[in-house]
Amino acid sequence: MTEAVWEEVREAAARIGHILVVGYGEALTSVECLPRFRELDALGVSMTFSTNGTPLTPVICSELAALRHLQVVNVSIDSPDPAVYRHIRGGELEKALRGVENLVRSMDNTERVVVSSVLMDTNLVSLIAFPEILAGLGVRRWVLQSQIEYTSRLQFESLGEGASQAIELIREAAAHAGVNISWTMPDRLDLELNNPDWARHIFFEPAITPEAGTRKCTQPWEIPYVDKDGRVFPCCFASTRRSEVLGDLRVSPFAQIWEGEPYRKFRLDMLDSATTPAVCRSCKVMPLVDVHPYRFWAEIVPEASNFDDAARVVVVARNTGSVTWTRETPVHIGTSMPHDRESELFHDSWLSRNRAAHFVEEEVPPGELATFQFCVSPKETRHAEAFELVVDSVRWLPATCFEIPPKSETALYGHEAILERIKAVCRLILSCSLRIVDRRPK
Numbered sequence: 001m002t003e004a005v006w007e008e009v010r011e012a013a014a015r016i017g018h019i020l021v022v023g024y025g026e027a028l029t030s031v032e033c034l035p036r037f038r039e040l041d042a043l044g045v046s047m048t049f050s051t052n053g054t055p056l057t058p059v060i061c062s063e064l065a066a067l068r069h070l071q072v073v074n075v076s077i078d079s080p081d082p083a084v085y086r087h088i089r090g091g092e093l094e095k096a097l098r099g100v101e102n103l104v105r106s107m108d109n110t111e112r113v114v115v116s117s118v119l120m121d122t123n124l125v126s127l128i129a130f131p132e133i134l135a136g137l138g139v140r141r142w143v144l145q146s147q148i149e150y151t152s153r154l155q156f157e158s159l160g161e162g163a164s165q166a167i168e169l170i171r172e173a174a175a176h177a178g179v180n181i182s183w184t185m186p187d188r189l190d191l192e193l194n195n196p197d198w199a200r201h202i203f204f205e206p207a208i209t210p211e212a213g214t215r216k217c218t219q220p221w222e223i224p225y226v227d228k229d230g231r232v233f234p235c236c237f238a239s240t241r242r243s244e245v246l247g248d249l250r251v252s253p254f255a256q257i258w259e260g261e262p263y264r265k266f267r268l269d270m271l272d273s274a275t276t277p278a279v280c281r282s283c284k285v286m287p288l289v290d291v292h293p294y295r296f297w298a299e300i301v302p303e304a305s306n307f308d309d310a311a312r313v314v315v316v317a318r319n320t321g322s323v324t325w326t327r328e329t330p331v332h333i334g335t336s337m338p339h340d341r342e343s344e345l346f347h348d349s350w351l352s353r354n355r356a357a358h359f360v361e362e363e364v365p366p367g368e369l370a371t372f373q374f375c376v377s378p379k380e381t382r383h384a385e386a387f388e389l390v391v392d393s394v395r396w397l398p399a400t401c402f403e404i405p406p407k408s409e410t411a412l413y414g415h416e417a418i419l420e421r422i423k424a425v426c427r428l429i430l431s432c433s434l435r436i437v438d439r440r441p442k
Helices: 002-018 033-042 057-065 082-089 094-108 125-137 163-177 185-195 196-204 236-241 255-260 261-268 414-436
Strands: 017-023 046-051 069-078 113-119 141-146 180-183 231-233 296-299 313-318 331-335 355-358 367-374 385-391 402-404
Touching: 002 017, 002 033, 002 255, 033 046, 033 355, 046 236, 069 094, 082 094, 094 113, 094 125, 125 141, 125 163, 141 185, 141 296, 163 185, 163 196, 185 196, 236 355, 255 261, 296 355, 331 367, 355 367
Parallel strands: 017 046, 046 069, 069 113, 113 141, 141 180
Antiparallel strands: 296 313, 313 367, 331 355, 331 385, 385 402
């Protein structure tokens, strides 16, 4: 990466507040890597980066540990079996494990160290022994993810017979060793285990026709992908195809690219299956969906809602998206902060312990109002509980969070207030995405 491109990346990272250093090479082999990490650290930019572990010498690990804003170092190790590891990676497992050991010893907070593994038919059984090894190294965080094929050479790979049993043994081994597992794509894994034909269809088969749908992807609104040459892509998958270059930091500043016409058009094209970009049609990362998530938007109408009733709550929301809601559209009042928790206010009339109600109208076209009514169980003493609109299996709707307060105290988060909270957390990226999506054609 040239100095001119780095200056643009550094400025953008400082505005956004976070940067992920990932890719298809080993960042730590570059002599520029650590000095640039130190520059970002001095600017207060939080960082996450991935490595295969082999360059993690004690000296390098000490320098990494000194970075105050380094959040996570992800070490990719796909098997604890030397032969399996060599088959997948073409390297020596011992070097990678030694690197992990050096990193853990250097860090005052070992939560900054994460090991990740890709689930494959060739390594699944070997991973059962990994939690005990990780615990011995002092690693407590392990990320497991489904295999994502970024090239056009390979096809969908089934996890094979006995995969469900192997996954269960992996869970048990991790629990016994005190290692916490994070599943990056649990819904996809569930499909691969229980319905591999459907998983193949929605993740691997290209969406040739508009009737096939579009991709359930929000990357172009949230995470810009910049390669070493300064080219800006909508996502990492597009970068592997060298297609859909939406800008070049050698020519234009990042802000101009992020809010420029090519990015706007790409985002708008993704919202409609008839205009889905070709690179998205061939994507093997995100699943196919009938309707893009960002066609669903809403806002609470406080003056028409009633949160004071001790037994019955009325929430009125305006459909500000571009899709008509019908009785089959799963727009619900869901528990929030955190999402999907079981509510103390649960009433037998609810849809479930974390879903209070569906709207009462037969259909709600864009611009019209939806009414949600639900009972709450009376509590003599209780704290305020948060709820939010959700389109199940699609997305939680931003700016629709509200609270049911104790007694008669109303604590409704207004549209502007919740947007400010979102912007404070997500900085520039999400605020840009909201502005862009609001300009889409209805």
